[in-house]
Amino acid sequence: MGRSPCCDKAAVKRGPWSEEEDARLRSYIEQHGGAAGGWMALPRKAGLRRCGKSCRLRWLNYLRPGVRHGAFSPEEDHVICALHAAVGSRWSLIAAHLPPGRTDNAVKNYWNTRLKKKMLLFAGRQPHDVGRNVNVSAAPADETPLAPWTGLPLTGCGSGGGAVDQMRVGDDMIASMLKPAVVSQPADSSFSSEPAATELDVIFRSMGTTGGEHSDLSLSSTEIETDWYHHADSDTVI
């Protein structure tokens, strides 16, 4: 009993999107306020010879208003490194804790192509601190956990999966990890192609010394994105 394909592969176009296809997709979604009728029906309604999944991906990762394609800031580097150390490759979760506009795909690409190498380089220098499990039974942070950019409290819980189950962590812990590493960093500070050991050291050291009650992360990107905007009027670096 096989799995039915999501679309007729022979009938759909694949590969890079043309400007015309982008325009059709954008126009349809703007007209209908979203993928009215679902993504699977969208290609037919919008006159696109594409798979619905492909349309969704194109919209979310590229065409959606607010998507940022520029370089990642040093602060974003810190957040990604710290969260990856804590929760593993849960890219949508990590992206949700970044300022709005970063997609999970972009974060994943950025990690795989750049940050991973930086971390490996760092690991070569700090072999005892990298790759170890997080001690989640350590004492909880005694201050309100805040996201690094806006002061937004990080709350919520849910379920993990895969290897992350071995290392379930809470938002308290993540916030405590991020605060010292990021807030102390000026928004316009320069960032070398390779992070200084001291910067990452802060992250790893804080991982080993703080922790929260056993919990997990479940803030949706929508929820977080909304909150990012709500908090964006104060001390943000967005």
Next chain:
DNA sequence: AAAATGTCCAACCGCAAGTCA
């Protein structure tokens, strides 16, 4: 100048979870 190699990122694939009849 050309070939080889490396980097980056959009896009595809398959699986799992969620939804609904």
Next chain:
DNA sequence: ATGACTTGCGGTTGGACATTT
């Protein structure tokens, strides 16, 4: 309760472009 269908996610690939030899 169940199975079909849809959506979301993470891993991987392929190709364009940049850099090095």
